[in-house]
Amino acid sequence: MRRRIKENRFGLPVRLEVYRETDWEGRDAAERYGAWFRARGEWADTHGFDVLPGDEEAMENYPDGEFRPEDI
Numbered sequence: 001m002r003r004r005i006k007e008n009r010f011g012l013p014v015r016l017e018v019y020r021e022t023d024w025e026g027r028d029a030a031e032r033y034g035a036w037f038r039a040r041g042e043w044a045d046t047h048g049f050d051v052l053p054g055d056e057e058a059m060e061n062y063p064d065g066e067f068r069p070e071d072i
Contacts, residue, residue: 012052016040019058030065037062 015023019036026032037058044052 011047012040012043016043017054027068028066029063033061033063 016036016039019033021029021032024032024035026035040052040055040058044050
């Protein structure tokens with residue numbers, strides 16, 4: 001059985017259209033959000049888009065990450 005993926009008018013998969021924290025891996029909210037945002041960018045590049053609807057708003061909503069001295 002094939003799983004049907006819902007898409008918007010640009011063909012963007014719903015998983016990439018709307019951010020849900022539980023869909024992405026990372027140590028904190030910023031890493032999970034970053035993974036989602038990078039996936040959107042990769043999808044846009046693959047399909048010939050420079051920007052996607054909602055990119056500006058998504059950047060404005062980017063959460064702050066946690067400071068970890070071990071990352072320096």
